[in-house]
Amino acid sequence: MKADVKPKPVIAGQGVDAGEVLLAVQNVSLSFGGVRAIRNVSFDIRKGEIRAIIGPNGAGKTSMLNVINGFYHPQEGVITYKGRQRSAMRPHIAASQGIARTFQNVALFKGMSTLDNIMTGRTLKMRRGLLAHALHFGPAKREEIRHRAAVEHIIDFLEIAHIRKAPVGKLPYGLQKRVELGRALAMEPELLLLDEPMAGMNLEEKQDMSRFILTVRDAFNTTIALIEHDMGVVMDLSDRVVVLDYGQKIADGTPAEVQGNQAVIDAYLGVAH
Numbered sequence: 001m002k003a004d005v006k007p008k009p010v011i012a013g014q015g016v017d018a019g020e021v022l023l024a025v026q027n028v029s030l031s032f033g034g035v036r037a038i039r040n041v042s043f044d045i046r047k048g049e050i051r052a053i054i055g056p057n058g059a060g061k062t063s064m065l066n067v068i069n070g071f072y073h074p075q076e077g078v079i080t081y082k083g084r085q086r087s088a089m090r091p092h093i094a095a096s097q098g099i100a101r102t103f104q105n106v107a108l109f110k111g112m113s114t115l116d117n118i119m120t121g122r123t124l125k126m127r128r129g130l131l132a133h134a135l136h137f138g139p140a141k142r143e144e145i146r147h148r149a150a151v152e153h154i155i156d157f158l159e160i161a162h163i164r165k166a167p168v169g170k171l172p173y174g175l176q177k178r179v180e181l182g183r184a185l186a187m188e189p190e191l192l193l194l195d196e197p198m199a200g201m202n203l204e205e206k207q208d209m210s211r212f213i214l215t216v217r218d219a220f221n222t223t224i225a226l227i228e229h230d231m232g233v234v235m236d237l238s239d240r241v242v243v244l245d246y247g248q249k250i251a252d253g254t255p256a257e258v259q260g261n262q263a264v265i266d267a268y269l270g271v272a273h
């Protein structure tokens with residue numbers, strides 16, 4: 001695969017230093033009642049990079065992804081995506097503008113097959129009306145054939161052809177995570193948000209998922225924001241890392257920089273603030 005042969009930059013992050021900013025988060029704050037989940041956080045994501053978001057449990061990582069994809073509306077701050085500012089955006093609008101995501105707890109239709117779950121990711125791409133779809137007339141039929149071909153391509157890429165007809169609820173967790181990635185890829189995103197895509201996986205499953213994530217970036221030039229707890233994975237995959245703790249940004253830099261940062265070490269050791 002392409003990802004295996006492409007040499008990694010000598011210095012992590014070097015390859016994206018001059019990259020164009022795809023998404024910028026500026027002074028964003030988000031509260032739930034008295035809980036200040038995100039406190040005045042700013043960072044950016046450059047086109048084509050793998051941007052890790054790390055931090056202890058409850059740091060605000062998932063909330064941040066929910067702000068980026070429009071699920072939560074921050075009380076303060078601005079999000080700039082592809083040069084356009086917004087403070088609030090509905091998730092389906094974000095999706096139609098190329099932001100796709102997977103969830104910390106797999107969110108698939110458990111009774112539906114792998115194939116049908118991934119097909120739901122194409123829904124946004126289907127332009128023809130529902131009636132035409134139901135009747136399989138002319139252009140709608142051709143469009144459906146095109147969507148099926150795209151889905152088959154993703155199934156081959158993720159090496160899940162053997163489970164294409166299986167109900168996803170019956171699959172091992174690691175494979176469910178892979179199907180969920182497939183559904184997000186079916187949207188052909190420009191920005192892919194992955195919330196702990198390797199949680200609960202064994203070493204081999206993690207290696208597979210790492211390979212898929214790298215290949216998605218390298219082969220499709222998809223920009224990726226990745227929440228991940230496994231520091232080995234973060235070191236291997238990411239170009240830059242933003243570190244959150246108690247809703248605040250405490251570090252931002254290359255994997256090597258944040259790993260050696262005292263505030264980060266303290267946060268992970270649970271040192272009192």
Ligand SMILES: Nc1ncnc2c1ncn2[C@@H]1O[C@H](COP(=O)(O)OP(=O)(O)O)[C@@H](O)[C@H]1O
Binds near residue numbers: 032036057060061
């Ligand atoms: N929908 C919600 N309602 C109330 N509190 C929430 C909600 N979502 C998250 N929180 C709180 O916000 C904080 C950050 O949570 P979260 O973003 O899930 O952290 P992480 O993903 O880093 O573990 C936590 O204190 C959590 O309890």
Ligand SMILES: [Mg+2]
Binds near residue numbers: 061062063104
């Ligand atoms: Mg989370």
